[in-house]
Amino acid sequence: MNALLKSKQEAAATRLDSASLPAAAGWSKAAREDALARVRSTGLPSRRDEYWKYTRPDALTQADATEADVFKSDEPLVFDSFDRLKVVFVDGVFSAELSDDLALEGIEIARLAEAADISWASELYGTLEAKGQSPVERPLAALNTALATDGVLIRCTKTPSKPVSLIYRRDSTTADAMLHHVVKVEAGASLTLLENGPGAARLNKCLEALVADGAEFHHVRAQGRDHARSAATHMFVELGRESVFKSFTLTVNGKLTRNECVIEFTGDDAIAHVAGAALGDGDFVHDDTVFVTHDAVNCESRQVFKKVLRNGATGVFQGKILVQPGAQKTDGYQKSQSLLLDGDSQFLAKPELEIYADDVACSHGSTSGAIDEDALFYLRARGIPEGIATDLMTLAFLAEAVEEVEDDALKGEITGRLEGWLLRHSRA
Amino acid sequence: MLEIKDLRVKLEEEDKQILKGVNLTVEAGKVHAIMGPNGSGKSTLSYVLSGKDGYEVTGGSATLDGDDLLDLDPEERAALGLFLAFQYPVEIPGVGNMTFLRTAVNSQRKARGEEAMSSTDFLKEIRAKAKELKIDAEMLKRPVNVGFSGGEKKRNEILQMAMLEPRMCILDETDSGLDVDAMKLVADGVNALRNEGRGFLVITHYQRLLDHIKPDVVHIMADGRIVKSGGPELALEVENNGYADILAEVA
Numbered sequence: 001m002n003a004l005l006k007s008k009q010e011a012a013a014t015r016l017d018s019a020s021l022p023a024a025a026g027w028s029k030a031a032r033e034d035a036l037a038r039v040r041s042t043g044l045p046s047r048r049d050e051y052w053k054y055t056r057p058d059a060l061t062q063a064d065a066t067e068a069d070v071f072k073s074d075e076p077l078v079f080d081s082f083d084r085l086k087v088v089f090v091d092g093v094f095s096a097e098l099s100d101d102l103a104l105e106g107i108e109i110a111r112l113a114e115a116a117d118i119s120w121a122s123e124l125y126g127t128l129e130a131k132g133q134s135p136v137e138r139p140l141a142a143l144n145t146a147l148a149t150d151g152v153l154i155r156c157t158k159t160p161s162k163p164v165s166l167i168y169r170r171d172s173t174t175a176d177a178m179l180h181h182v183v184k185v186e187a188g189a190s191l192t193l194l195e196n197g198p199g200a201a202r203l204n205k206c207l208e209a210l211v212a213d214g215a216e217f218h219h220v221r222a223q224g225r226d227h228a229r230s231a232a233t234h235m236f237v238e239l240g241r242e243s244v245f246k247s248f249t250l251t252v253n254g255k256l257t258r259n260e261c262v263i264e265f266t267g268d269d270a271i272a273h274v275a276g277a278a279l280g281d282g283d284f285v286h287d288d289t290v291f292v293t294h295d296a297v298n299c300e301s302r303q304v305f306k307k308v309l310r311n312g313a314t315g316v317f318q319g320k321i322l323v324q325p326g327a328q329k330t331d332g333y334q335k336s337q338s339l340l341l342d343g344d345s346q347f348l349a350k351p352e353l354e355i356y357a358d359d360v361a362c363s364h365g366s367t368s369g370a371i372d373e374d375a376l377f378y379l380r381a382r383g384i385p386e387g388i389a390t391d392l393m394t395l396a397f398l399a400e401a402v403e404e405v406e407d408d409a410l411k412g413e414i415t416g417r418l419e420g421w422l423l424r425h426s427r428a
Numbered sequence: 429m430l431e432i433k434d435l436r437v438k439l440e441e442e443d444k445q446i447l448k449g450v451n452l453t454v455e456a457g458k459v460h461a462i463m464g465p466n467g468s469g470k471s472t473l474s475y476v477l478s479g480k481d482g483y484e485v486t487g488g489s490a491t492l493d494g495d496d497l498l499d500l501d502p503e504e505r506a507a508l509g510l511f512l513a514f515q516y517p518v519e520i521p522g523v524g525n526m527t528f529l530r531t532a533v534n535s536q537r538k539a540r541g542e543e544a545m546s547s548t549d550f551l552k553e554i555r556a557k558a559k560e561l562k563i564d565a566e567m568l569k570r571p572v573n574v575g576f577s578g579g580e581k582k583r584n585e586i587l588q589m590a591m592l593e594p595r596m597c598i599l600d601e602t603d604s605g606l607d608v609d610a611m612k613l614v615a616d617g618v619n620a621l622r623n624e625g626r627g628f629l630v631i632t633h634y635q636r637l638l639d640h641i642k643p644d645v646v647h648i649m650a651d652g653r654i655v656k657s658g659g660p661e662l663a664l665e666v667e668n669n670g671y672a673d674i675l676a677e678v679a
Contacts, residue, residue, distance in 0.1 A: 372518075372520075373481070374518050375518050375519075375520045377479075377480050377481070377502060377518075378514065378517070378518040378520065378572075379520070379523075379528070379532075380479070380501065380502035380503045380506070381478050381479070381480075381502045381503075381505075381506055381511075381512055381514075382506055382528070382529075382532035382588060382592065383503050383506035383507050383532050383533075383535045383536035383539065383592065384503060384528075384531050384532050384535045385501075385503045385535060385539075386501070386503065388531060388535065389503075392520075392523050392527070392528070392531065393520070393522075393523065395522065395523075396520065396521060396522025396523045396571070397522065399522040400522070
């Protein structure tokens with residue numbers, strides 16, 4: 001056995017020593033035990049892993065969460081003005097008191113920690129995550145499947161009248177939360193899922209979603225503004241025939257964020273777009289790692305990730321499109337760009353295409369650059385102060401990612417949050 | 429109004445003197461034209477006056493109604509009432525034309541201690557002014573200059589000028605890339621803005637723009653200096669005989 005694997009397994013063993021399967025595991029026990037065995041065998045990520053070359057996993061794998069101050073603001077939270085079904089977690093624990101009544105026509109919602117054996121969920125829990133471990137290991141997701149203490153199971157049979165909104169509040173400076181959600185959007189239904197808030201001092205969150213034939217799953221999330229928090233999130237999404245998945249993530253601040261998204265097309269003629277806008281100032285590492293597998297005909301995948309970095313912030317993008325033999329007429333696209341507002345910040349990108357079919361269109365583009373000086377001068381020559389001109393151009397840079405949010409009101413909300421961040425950060 | 433005295437400018441990056449002592453005074457209400465061959469320093473003069481990076485002033489001064497321009501940021505010069513219509517208006521993807529113009533108008537107002545223009549007033553005004561310049565609503569909604577034709581870009585410059593109401597307007601080769609009809613439209617836009625309180629400096633290669641925007645004074649620039657000044661007839665002389673004769677005469 002090689003030394004790296006041994007040290008990773010030892011790290012896993014140490015971490016698991018102090019952990020135990022949740023007492024109420026019940027129906028999910030088998031999946032959890034399976035995941036536990038997988039973590040023991042792969043070990044936890046190490047900074048010497050190729051997949052963690054650019055982002056140090058230490059804060060995510062160590063025994064306890066690093067203390068993180070709770071961000072306080074009088075401003076309304078994102079999505080506050082939207083009519084939605086609120087499901088609130090505080091430091092990773094569901095709060096019935098703060099949440100709405102979970103009844104909504106067209107969907108069934110149950111709390112993971114309390115759910116009885118629901119057949120659709122027990123068939124899914126840990127399944128997509130396990131599948132997503134190949135060809136690249138994602139031990140933090142397996143750890144999550146094994147140990148998650150809370151989360152929701154959402155089954156959407158008919159398009160509901162409003163979005164479901166998962167809100168992750170923080171109160172404690174040391175909470176170490178592990179949430180696991182399972183979503184199933186049945187044939188022909190359309191679900192919009194909103195997520196916002198930092199979650200915990202350290203958050204490990206996993207979302208498994210099965211989007212059935214002809215179904216749509218729209219996902220918009222804002223990861224909270226806390227500075228010192230760290231987060232590892234995974235989304236595992238499987239798409240049926242003619243289904244649609246669109247996901248957008250806004251990240252402002254946060255000491256360490258690793259967002260992994262694993263998408264697999266299993267039915268023909270489906271569409272998946274995953275996008276993100278991240279703004280980092282100072283002690284900030286943001287990593288978008290995406291893996292899209294085309295295993296069906298005539299599917300379209302699109303990745304659009306934009307990052308604005310300053311004062312030494314780091315942005316990472318690892319994106320892969322794998323086109324399996326026979327996945328003809330695949331249209332795969334990935335774009336990762338960063339706007340570096342100073343010479344101290346850095347952007348590390350690893351775009352990958354692996355194609356085993358001959359009738360496909362796949363492309364990627366990755367750029368890293370500063371503000372366009374000619375455009376900046378043009379704006380200033382019209383009387384717009386440098387700070388505001390920079391903001392306008394920053395918003396313009398991010399617009400392509402925000403455009404991926406289909407709903408106009410949500411798009412406007414995201415743009416408003418971006419403007420707010422810029423206001424606070426650049427004109428101080 | 430605009431007073432340029434013995435202005436000397438070199439490129440920041442290389443040891444190349446572009447302006448070698450420019451003297452020029454534009455009075456309120458007057459239109460001055462600067463003509464000259466390629467490389468004479470005409471565009472540099474417009475960039476230095478508006479505050480573009482990359483140039484180093486090695487001597488002389490430029491003031492607008494007594495305020496020293498050369499020490500100010502570009503946005504401060506704009507707020508004082510200086511406007512440059514660009515030879516090559518910049519395309520800015522993602523920034524809407526309307527957002528851009530409203531931000532510009534209100535930034536200048538703020539800098540001058542004036543109240544911001546309300547959205548309603550702004551809309552009303554921009555629609556009226558755009559109509560005069562045959563700029564349709566669709567163009568206003570598009571990102572700044574993106575996908576605009578040459579003529580549309582120049583009309584957009586004049587629209588900005590009309591909205592910002594500067595005291596001193598510099599037009600850098602506004603006729604370049606325009607056909608006759610487009611030039612007339614642009615010239616009409618400029619002429620509509622002529623008044624007693626406003627000065628114009630029109631930089632051009634060709635006399636034809638000056639058929640539409642009638643200058644009070646014409647200057648010939650060559651090798652970083654103004655070598656000859658005169659009335660509108662000087663522009664005709666250039667048109668008929670080229671620059672060679674004039675340059676030979678002053679050499």
